Amino acid sequence: MELVVYILILLFTGAFVGFASGLLGIGGGFIMVPVQFFLLTALGSDPDTALRVAFATSLAVILPTALSGALGHWRRGAVMVVPAILLGLTGLVGGIFGAGISSYTPAAILSFIFGLLALGSALWMLMSRYPDINEKPSNSKESYLFWGFLGGFSSGLLGIGGGVVMVPLLNILLKFPIHKAIGTSTAFIIFASIGGIITYIFTGMNATGLPPYSVGYVSLIQFVALAGTSIPMARVGVRAAHKLPDKELKYLFAALLIYIALKMMGVFQWLNLPL
Known part of the structure; x- marks a missing residue:
């Protein structure tokens, strides 16, 4: 694979991740x-090493992306500071x-666990009723x-921000x-990613x-390429999120989770589908 193609794929991925982070409150690790x-x-690269590098670098990119997104949401009054x-x-x-634990667990097990987690979160959102919630939550x-x-x-x-769990919760x-x-x-993701990165x-x-050019499992080359486009695109995603109605946001989030789950669990590969 040529270096130019490698960098271009990372830059495009970072842009998409940043937009998804701001739009849906997720880190984009998926x-x-x-x-x-x-x-x-x-x-x-060895698959086990490659997966851990992917996890670590993903969290390193998620941190500044979440900072950018959380600032945008906070300015719009969408961050509850004390709960965060x-x-x-x-x-x-x-x-x-x-x-x-992840540093010593086989890649196949981690991928399957992630798929189950994403699928469970999606089904939870789809099957639950969505009453209008206007009052301040008291927990x-x-x-x-x-x-x-x-x-x-x-x-x-x-290697995710934790939004796939936190938003439904x-x-x-x-x-x-x-x-x-x-x-x-999005604000919570800032804290969660720091622990994983360290x-x-x-x-x-x-x-x-x-x-x-790696620091531990964090690849600096991949970090710079991904973060360079994800950080500015997170602000674009924030603006889009506040223009979409609540119900559409929920269904969009659930649809993304279902695709993620099936992909990580290898369902498309078993069915020989090019997805």
């Missing part, structure tokens, strides 16, 4: 992880635990701390209006077969 994984294995901080505190700890601090840890754990384990279980669920999820750097310090 896009970055498979793209990086296939690029690295095409260049000859409580979720984020245990989300950071959960990210450390998740990344630590205990303990509930925010618990769900923050769960979201952070999934973030570190699977905030909207359906904790009764956040969908726009505030997306905005608060862990992947330390666990990857002595790893072999890493791409050039």
